[in-house]
Amino acid sequence: xxxxxxxxxxxxxxxxxxxxxxxxxxxxxxxxxxxxxxxxxxxxxxxxxxxxxxxxxxxxxxxxxxxxxxxxxxxxxxxxxxxxxxxxxxxxxxxxxxxxxxxxxxxxxxxxxxxxxxxxxxxxxxxxxxxxxxxxxxxxxxxxxxxxxxxxxxxxxxxxxxxxxxxxxxxxxxxxxxxxxxxxxxxxxxxxxxxxxxxxxxxxxxxxxxxxxxxxxxxxxxxxxxxxxxxxxxxxxxxxxxxxxxxxxxxxxxxxxxxxxxxxxxxxxxxxxxxxxxxxxxxxxxxxxxxxxxxxxxxxxxxxxxxxxxxxxxxxxxxxxxxxxxxxxxxxxxxxxxxxxxxxxxxxxxxxxxxxxxxxxxxxxxxxxxxxxxxxxxxxxxxxxxxxxxxxxxxxxxxxxxxxxxxxxxxxxxxxxxxxxxxxxxxxxxxxxxxxxxxxxxxxxxxxxxxxxxxxxxxxxxxxxxxxxxxxxxxxxxxxxxxxxxxxxxxxxxxxxxxxxxxxxxxxxxxxxxxxxxxxxxxxxxxxxxx
Amino acid sequence: xxxxxxxxxxxxxxxxxxxxxxxxxxxxxxxxxxxxxxxxxxxxxxxxxxxxxxxxxxxxxxxxxxxxxxxxxxxxxxxxxxxxxxxxxxxxxxxxxxxxxxxxxxxxxxxxxxxxxxxxxxxxxxxxxxxxxxxxxxxxxxxxxxxx
Numbered sequence: 040x041x042x043x044x045x046x047x048x049x050x051x052x053x054x055x056x057x058x059x060x061x062x063x064x065x066x067x068x069x070x071x072x073x074x075x076x077x078x079x080x081x082x083x084x085x086x087x088x089x090x091x092x093x094x095x096x097x098x099x100x101x102x103x104x105x106x107x108x109x110x111x112x113x114x115x116x117x118x119x120x121x122x123x124x125x126x127x128x129x130x131x132x133x134x135x136x137x138x139x140x141x142x143x144x145x146x147x148x149x150x151x152x153x154x155x156x157x158x159x160x161x162x163x164x165x166x167x168x169x170x171x172x173x174x175x176x177x178x179x180x181x182x183x184x185x186x187x188x189x190x191x192x193x194x195x196x197x198x199x200x201x202x203x204x205x206x207x208x209x210x211x212x213x214x215x216x217x218x219x220x221x222x223x224x225x226x227x228x229x230x231x232x233x234x235x236x237x238x239x240x241x242x243x244x245x246x247x248x249x250x251x252x253x254x255x256x257x258x259x260x261x262x263x264x265x266x267x268x269x270x271x272x273x274x275x276x277x278x279x280x281x282x283x284x285x286x287x288x289x290x291x292x293x294x295x296x297x298x299x300x301x302x303x304x305x306x307x308x309x310x311x312x313x314x315x316x317x318x319x320x321x322x323x324x325x326x327x328x329x330x331x332x333x334x335x336x337x338x339x340x341x342x343x344x345x346x347x348x349x350x351x352x353x354x355x356x357x358x359x360x361x362x363x364x365x366x367x368x369x370x371x372x373x374x375x376x377x378x379x380x381x382x383x384x385x386x387x388x389x390x391x392x393x394x395x396x397x398x399x400x401x402x403x404x405x406x407x408x409x410x411x412x413x414x415x416x417x418x419x420x421x422x423x424x425x426x427x428x429x430x431x432x433x434x435x436x437x438x439x440x441x442x443x444x445x446x447x448x449x450x451x452x453x454x455x456x457x458x459x460x461x462x463x464x465x466x467x468x469x470x471x472x473x474x475x476x477x478x479x480x481x482x483x484x485x486x487x488x489x490x491x492x493x494x495x496x497x498x499x500x501x502x503x504x505x506x507x508x509x510x511x512x513x514x515x516x517x518x519x520x521x522x523x524x525x526x527x528x529x530x531x532x533x534x535x536x537x538x539x540x541x542x543x544x545x546x547x548x549x550x551x552x553x554x555x556x557x558x559x560x561x562x563x564x565x566x567x568x569x570x
Numbered sequence: 571x572x573x574x575x576x577x578x579x580x581x582x583x584x585x586x587x588x589x590x591x592x593x594x595x596x597x598x599x600x601x602x603x604x605x606x607x608x609x610x611x612x613x614x615x616x617x618x619x620x621x622x623x624x625x626x627x628x629x630x631x632x633x634x635x636x637x638x639x640x641x642x643x644x645x646x647x648x649x650x651x652x653x654x655x656x657x658x659x660x661x662x663x664x665x666x667x668x669x670x671x672x673x674x675x676x677x678x679x680x681x682x683x684x685x686x687x688x689x690x691x692x693x694x695x696x697x698x699x700x701x702x703x704x705x706x707x708x709x710x711x712x713x714x715x716x717x718x
Contacts, residue, residue, distance in 0.1 A: 352640050352670040359669060359690045359697070360586035366694020367593070386586045506643060 077179070080118065084183045087116035091187065095194055102198055106134040109191065113162060117180055122165045129158035129195070138165065146176050148188035152195045160188050220315045223255065227303065227310040230254045230271045242318055244290030255314070260287050264299055275312070278303045284323060287316075295320045345512070354397060357390035364390075400526040407533050412453045416564065419448035419493075423482050426461040433469045437478055444483035448491060452538060452562040460534050463527040464495040464555050473500035473550065484566075490558050491566040498552040507544055531557075538562040575601040576709045579632035581613040581649065582606065582667075583641050587690070591636065591667075594701030600709040605632065610644025613637070614652060617659055632662060633714045637684075639668040639675055647678055654683040661715060665708065 090112045094105055106127050114123035114136060124139040129150065145163035149156050162184060168175035215222060221239030223232055235250040243260060250258070256265050264282060265271050274280055282299040289295060301314040364383045371379040423443050427434070434441060450457060465480065472478040481496040502510065511532040528542075535542045535557045542557040578595075582588040588606050595604055607613050613635075616623045623629045635653070639646035646666070653659045663685040668675065671689045679687050688704070691697045 348670065348672060352668075352672075355692065356584055356587070356669045359692050360584070360590075362692050363590050363694045363697050364586070366698070382589075386589065390586055509643075509645075 080179055083116040087112060091190060110134045110136055116183060117162060118177060119164060119168060124163050124165060126161045144175050146173060146184060148184045150188050151192045160184060220317045223314040225255055225312040227275060227312055274301055275303060296323045357394040360390035361387050404530060407530055412455060414452050415454050416449060416451050417454055419484060420445055422457055423461060426458050426465060429462055430465050437469055437472055439469055439478040439480055441480045446484040448484050449565040450562045451564040456534050460531045463531040467527055468495060468497035468499060471499045475499055491563045492556050492558055494554055494556050496554040501546040501549050501551040501553050503548055510544055575603045576634060577603045577630055577632045578634045578636055580604055580606040581637045583608050594698060598702060598705040600705050602709050610641040610646060610649045613649050614644060634708055635662055635664045636667050637664055639666060650682045650684055
């Protein structure tokens with residue numbers, strides 16, 4: 040009985056204990072429910088992040104579409120999705136869920152891009168709900184909102200960076216294609232052309248296919264810079280090379296001059312070589328022309344200076360004579376010295392004549408350089424025959440034999456100017472025959488170094504080589520007793536130079552005769568050689 | 571030297587100007603002897619006693635040279651250069667007497683050790699005065715070393 044009683048007690052105790060356990064059980068259940076609820080909240084939050092990641096990764100989605108979609112999924116992650124609304128404000132733009140209104144029950148977070156506030160996310164409830172950690176919102180919801188806001192800031196940062204890279208890529212592409220430099224992009228390891236721009240294609244006259252995939256040293260036209268693999272390795276080693284005035288030949292055989300610059304630089308973790316090739320043919324031609332003109336101008340200037348000097352000296356000289364002998368004439372008239380009077384008058388007269396002659400020839404000199412008659416076609420023999428007609432008198436008087444070699448040369452120029460060259464040379468030859476018993480003049484044409492060279496040779500008194508350089512100077516007379524002003528050869532030289540030619544003299548010395556040679560490059564139309 | 575005439579070599583291509591110089595010296599009645607050549611080459615031949623100038627009595631060494639600048643064959647400045655770089659000729663004073671008053675010519679002449687630079691005046695009285703002063707200075711007053 041006692042045993043049964045004690046068993047009864049034990050059972051009662053157990054039952055008592057069991058009763059306590061039931062309360063605990065209820066608590067336990069509530070706790071579990073709470074945990075399950077929190078788990079559900081967390082699942083929703085994870086889902087929110089998952090959706091966010093999914094939207095970001097979606098190809099071709101714009102930032103605006105992204106904001107709107109994000110806005111639409113946000114309420115689903117809050118405790119009461121059916122009464123939740125959301126709004127995203129970025130700069131001037133605003134994105135809302137359809138049901139969005141501003142209510143008393145809202146929470147917000149600031150979107151920061153590169154550290155500065157750019158916008159915000161607002162989440163709200165449309166109805167009142169019991170107060171929790173932050174109004175009706177959970178602590179976890181605040182954390183979620185902050186996390187999403189931060190993520191959004193990152194997304195915007197990345198997108199902006201991508202846009203700017205895309206923009207600069209586009210700019211580079213436009214620059215590359217629109218550049219007025221030819222550009223080749225080479226693979227640094229192989230030297231293969233990986234890209235070529237339109238201008239390069241047009242400049243060299245090769246097709247894109249003829250460039251792409253070729254090694255740079257296989258292109259051929261750059262052989263002066265990179266003729267083989269070794270040159271390419273050197274270019275790589277130097278990193279930067281530049282060549283000015285590099286001659287190239289295009290596909291059509293046209294010769295152009297270029298400036299070549301090559302640079303090695305990094306693209307990501309790969310190196311490329313960019314070669315810029317600028318066509319400077321026109322610039323170079325203009326530079327060369329400018330140099331030529333500058334030189335010509337300097338020469339003309341010097342000639343003018345020499346001319347002024349000569350004129351001032353040589354015209355002043357007879358003036359000194361006239362003025363001084365006028366003084367003597369006055370004195371001699373007073374003393375009645377008739378012999379001296381005659382002498383004075385003679386000196387004055389000669390000086391005045393000399394002056395008149397100088398002035399006439401000066402005018403002639405100016406005319407030679409200035410007036411250009413209509414150019415005509417005329418043969419060499421025609422010119423010579425006409426000249427011989429003009430100087431027939433003096434030639435006959437001195438009994439000079441003239442030999443003309445008949446060459447089929449045709450000239451194109453100012454007929455009377457051209458005649459003046461031969462006329463001056465022939466007059467000169469006749470004048471300086473000296474006491475030659477069998478005076479002879481040879482007129483002809485010879486071909487030297489691809490040039491048509493005209494000559495007038497005589498067997499007269501000759502000239503010593505040391506006087507050659509003075510010969511063509513204005514008013515230069517080697518023999519002061521000879522008539523003339525020393526202008527003939529200066530005029531001949533001037534006309535020759537009008538036709539881009541050169542005139543020179545050769546003589547074996549005194550009494551050995553003289554040969555004048557000259558070229559007329561811009562007047563010779565046909566040299567009879569078909570050249 | 572005393573009492574002996576000063577020998578002047580006139581290098582002048584214009585016969586009229588040579589005549590003017592001759593007349594002025596005649597008028598000055600100074601003891602001198604004028605010798606004239608007409609171009610630069612002749613002047614050098616004379617001074618080197620070459621060719622037809624090899625007769626020392628007929629063509630004595632001058633005490634003074636009166637040199638024009640614009641000369642046929644060899645230019646006055648070249649003649650001056652040669653004289654002044656020749657050890658035995660350099661002591662002979664060279665007076666430039668020229669038509670042009672070109673600054674560059676003048677500078678070059680002095681650079682090549684010309685002893686004086688004169689410009690021919692375009693006036694009878696002035697020219698006469700110049701020659702008179704020249705005569706007094708270079709013939710009457712100036713002292714010359716004894717010949718060699």
